[in-house]
Amino acid sequence: MKKYIALFCLGIFAFGCSDLEEHPVGVISPDNFFNNTDDLQAAVNGSFANIAHNNYWGREFTIALMLRDDMADIGDRTTQAARIDVNDMNMNDTNALVANFWPQSYIIITAANQAIEGAKKTPGDPAKINAIVAQAYFARAFTYYHLVRIFGDIPYVDFVVNDVSQVNSLSRMKEAEVYPKIIADLEFAKQWLEDKPKVKAVPGKGTAAGYLASVYLTLGNYQKAYDEAKYVITNEAKFGLGLDADFQDLFNATKTATLKEPLFTIDFNNLVSGNYGQDYTAFFTGSLKDDSYSYGQGFSVAVPSLKVFNDWDQRDYRRAVSFDTIIRKKTGPGGALQVFPSSDNEKAPRPHIAKYFRFPGKAGANGRTSQHNYITMRYAEVLLTAAEALNEITPGTLEADGYVNRVRARARNKAGKQVSFPANVTPGLSQADFRKMVINERRLELAFEYIRWYDIKRLKNGPEVFGPNGFEPHAFNPNKDYLFPLPGTELAINPNLKPNNPGY
Template structure:
C-alpha cells in the first residue's frame, strides 16, 4: 500500500471536475487499444485507483468530517472552525458545500474523489481486457481489485446521494458527460455484482490488508445486504466469513487498543480492509488529518503541537458510556498533558487554548498516529491504519441479521464475544464486570453495540440513515441535545445535495429534495 501514496501525484494530475468529466484524460488521451498496455501499466493504473483512499478528500478530511459530524456521536468543538463543517453538524448544508464539491479545488472534495476511484477502476478493466488478449489467465485478480474498489466507491456514493450516475468501463466519454441518475436499486445490483466477482477472484487472505482479499469482498457484501434490509442474505454472508475465519486468517484482536495502535495493528488478525498511512509529508493531499481534527490545542500527550478541537463528542456520549468498559478508555482523552508536563482535566481544556471544547476528546486517532518524528505535526504525518472493515463488525452484522431473523441465541453469542474482549482490557489484570454479557439481544441492542464498538470509525451516520433513526437521535433525548437544536429534516437530510456544478454541466441530472 505504501506505493499508493507516491502514485497520488499521478491521480491528482488527472481531471478532477466530477462525474461528467470522468472519462477524459484518464491516464492519457488514448484509449487502451490505441497504446501499449502491459502488466506494469495495469498495475500502475489500479494502484492509482487505490491511492485515492489516502487522499485528504476521502476519510481523513473531506468525507470523514461529514460522516463524523452528521452522526449523533460527534459535534463541533471549536466554534471558529470553517462554516463548511458547521453546516454538516447543524444540518444546514448548502448545495454548494465545498466539502462535497469545491470547483476551485475539486481534488479536495469527496464527490469527485469517489468518482476518481470509479474512473481508475474502469480504466483498469479496459486495460485488463487488452491485457487478457495478450496474456490470457493473468487478469482476474487485478479485475477483482478493480471491481472491489469500484463497488466500494459506489457504496459510499449511493448511501450519500441516493440515485447517482452509474458509470462502468463500457461508458464512453460522450455518454458519461450526459449520464442521468441511475436508480438506487440498479446501483446496488451493480455493487453486489462487483463484490461477488471480487470475492470469487481475490485471494483468501493477504499479509497487507490495505489490499482486499475474499473476506473484504464478502464482508462488504454482508454490509450491503444489511443496509438493504435483506437480513437472510446478510446473515448467510457474515456467518460464512465466521465459519471461514481460519481460512481467511481472521480473529478478534485480544487487546482492543492494538487495533488502533499504529504499529501493533499491523500484527493483528482483526483488520479486514484498511487505509494505510505511511508517515510522510510528501504532499498535503495524502496526509492523515483526523488526528488533528480530533486532538486539541496545547496538549502534548502524544506530540507537542496538539490538534484543533473540531471533532469532539457531546458530553453525554462520554457520560453514558459505562465506566469499566475498556473501550471507553481507548476511545477518549478526558485529561491531557500540557507542554510543561501538567495534567489538565477535560473541564479545563480551554485553559490551554480558548478554542478547545471542555469535553473529553476522541483518542482513537491521536493516540495511534505513531511515534516517528514526522507524526509531530498535529499527527497529520502518521502511521495510522484506518479500519474500513474489521472482524468485530462482521460479528455485529451477523448478530443484527440474526436478531432480525429471531435467532437471538446466536446474536447473544456474537455480541458476547465482543463484550468479553472489552472486559479483558489489555489482558494484564483481572477482567472488568463491564460490559456484562447480554441475553435475548434485540435489534436495538445490536445497534447500541455497534455504536460503542465501532465508535468514531465512520459507521454511525450510515446506521442512522439505514435505520431512519434521525428524528430519535437528534431529538430532545439525543446525545447532542445539550449543544442546541439540530435542524434535522427527515425529508431532506438523509441525503446530501447533488453538486450544482454537475447539474449545470449535465442537463440530465436533477437535485435531491430540499436543496
C-alpha cells in the first residue's frame, strides 16, 4: 500500500466533475479548509472526480469488468497483454490493470474519508451538513462495494491517514466484515441524501436504496433486496425515476443528462487534465477500419463473440442498440463512405458494441474524451432486482412478472414504433424457470454495462457460462477465477496483506 500512501497524506481533492455545482479543488490542508458547507461540498466532489479518472471508470477498471464476463471477448489480440489475461482467466499478481485501479480505488476512498472527517469541523445547519456528507458516505460505499466483489478480503480504511505508519501494516478485513460497513454507509446515505438531486451525478435517496438492494441481492438476502428495491419503486415519482421511452437514448451522450432512468452517473465532459476525464470506453469498443464517425476509428479491444450476437433474437430492439453490424470505409473518388459488413474488420470480424461508440457527443480522437454520463445503475436494474428477489421469496407472483414486463414493454418501443417483441412473461412460471428467465433478462437489458461479471460471481455459474456451450469458453477454475489477485507489489511492501487470493 505504500505506493499510494503519499496520496492519502496529501488529502487529494482533484478536479473536474461536469455536473456538480461546487467544483473540487486541488491539494489542500484539511485542517484549514472546512470553513463552510461550500468547502465541504467541494471536498465531497473530489471523491466523484477521482472516479472519472483513467485508472478507474475511464479505462482500467471498467475494461477489466467488461472483459471478465462472457459477453465481451478480446477483439484485436495484439492489444495489451494485461487485458488479454483478464479476459482469458490467465491473470497474475503483476497485472497492469489491477496495478492501476487498486490504488485509484483507495484514492477515491481517501477523498471520501477526508470529507467525512471534515464534516465534523464544518459550521452550519447539521441537516445540511449531513445531506452533503451523505454523498461522501455513498462514494465510499460505492468504491468498497466494487473492491470487495473483485478481491474478497481487502484492507478497510475509514479514517483520515496523517502518517504512513497508520496504514503500512494493515491486514485484510474479511469479506463478511466489509459488507456490514458498506451497508451502514448506504443506510446513512439513504437517510440524509435528497429525494431528487438536481443532477444524476449526485446520488439521492433512491440511489442509496438501489445500491442497498444490489448489496443484499449479492449477499443472497432476498427479503431485504426486495424491500429496498420496492422502496425505490414505490417512490419512483418522488425520486424522479422511471423508465425512459427509447432504449437508445440511454446511450446517447447528448441526452443522458436529461433522462429519468439513471440512479447515478459518472460524468465525463470532453475535458481532460492529466488522467482526469480520460475516457476510453467508446474507443475500446468501437471498430477498427470504421470511418463512420468524425472522431475516428475504434480500437476493437472488447468485442462480443459472434455467438453472443447470433444468440440474441434479432427482433429485440435492444440488440440493434447494443451492436454495430456494419462499418463504413472511405473508398473511391473523393473518399466517399461505402458500407461493409463488420466481418470486414480483419482484426475482429464480427459485430461490435455500439452503446458507447455510436453517440459519444463531443469526443476526442477515436471517441476518447467523450461527453458520456456513464450510468452505473438505472431503474431497469432495480425492477429486475425486485423481480429476482421476489421470486426467491414467493414464486409465481404477478407482481414479479409485472416488473419484468415493464422492462420488456419499453423494449417494444422501437424508436417510436411499437412492435410485439419481446412478449410479456408467461404467467405461472416455476421458481427455477423464472430465475433462469430473469437472469437472462438482466444479461440482455444490461449488456456491456459492467454488471454481468458480478452476476456470474454471485450466482457462481462460472463453470457453466465459460464451459464448452457458453458464449466465451475458457478454462475456468472456480477455486481461483471468481477473484482477482491483489497487486504483488503491495504484498511485497506489506506482508500483512499476504497470502494473495487462492491460485495467485
